[in-house]
Amino acid sequence: MVLRVGVVGCGAIGTEICNAIDSKEELGMELKLLIDNHPERIEALVTKLSKRPAITISGSKDLTASLDAVDLLIECASQEAVREFVIPALNAGKDVMILSVGALICYEGLFDEIVRIARRNSCRVYIPSGAIAGIDGLKSGAIGGIHTVELTTRKPPQGFEGNKYVKEQGIVLSRIDKEQILFVGSAREAVKHFPENVNVAASLSIAGIGPESTKVKIVADPGATENVHEIEVIGEFGRMFVRVENVPSPSNPRTSHLAALSAIATLKGIAYPLRIGT
Ligand SMILES: NC(=O)c1ccc[n+]([C@@H]2O[C@H](COP(=O)([O-])OP(=O)(O)OC[C@H]3O[C@@H](n4cnc5c(N)ncnc54)[C@H](O)[C@@H]3O)[C@@H](O)[C@H]2O)c1
Structure with a gap:
């Protein structure tokens, strides 16, 4: 079964994740939805892909119909985007991946809310290791x-x-x-x-x-x-x-390259039956 993926944030990390989904057939994933509040960043990313995702959204719109098109929504945008997109995705019964993990300690009550909705709707919340190991x-x-x-x-x-x-x-x-x-x-x-x-x-x-x-x-x-x-x-x-x-990401010096790689490794973990490491 092909896993249908949506990505919020077409910056340094989003671009690497989308390239991996687009080029690594062994992941068995298809990019269906791209969201960014800068339309030109969506377009710049789309030119690097072999196939244009069915839905692209810039700015805030009603997400309900778009979320129907995905099984997994990946947030790699900003702390605000965690509140804006992750909660509606979980409410719609979708799995999520969160890169802006700082939101979970900066916004009072957000961590508990995410866990509560995920539990209620039997969703998975993936948080890659990001820029660190251990x-x-x-x-x-x-x-x-x-x-x-x-x-x-x-x-x-x-x-x-x-x-x-x-x-x-x-x-x-x-x-x-x-x-x-x-x-x-x-x-x-x-x-x-x-x-x-x-x-x-x-x-x-x-x-x-x-x-x-x-x-x-x-x-x-x-x-x-x-x-x-x-x-x-x-x-x-x-x-x-x-x-x-x-080593910094080539397109965003504030982001470590390892962060994007850890998101792709997490996708690999979702796709493969064998999971190594705790
Ligand atoms: N977990 C980690 O260890 C780790 C490491 C590095 C970066 N990060 C986080 O991952 C996120 C992405 O990093 P990046 O380097 O790719 O950033 P980036 O600035 O290169 O790209 C972020 C993109 O998201 C878009 N965006 C931001 N807020 C949005 C919103 N509310 N709605 C729609 N689009 C929005 C921006 O327009 C931009 O194109 C950041 O929040 C960053 O702090 C996490």
């Missing part, structure tokens, strides 16, 4: 009991340019000549001051011990050339340490 070990560890989860994100100082919190702290980025800690606190606080970290902090929080208990450290490191995430988990199982040195 979610599998964290999930396993959580069964036995986790004591601490700490995320350290390192970036070159210029990567924090324009950040309001850094400015308010009186930190002059151009003067940083050795590693400097910019922030230490809970994932809940971190996403307020460093919104670019929101997805990674949210994924770790959901898989582990929640946004209040997950600790985040943000470091400006003149020696770093890429965004580096280090995750340390200590629990009954022992200790886990994961370090990911991310």
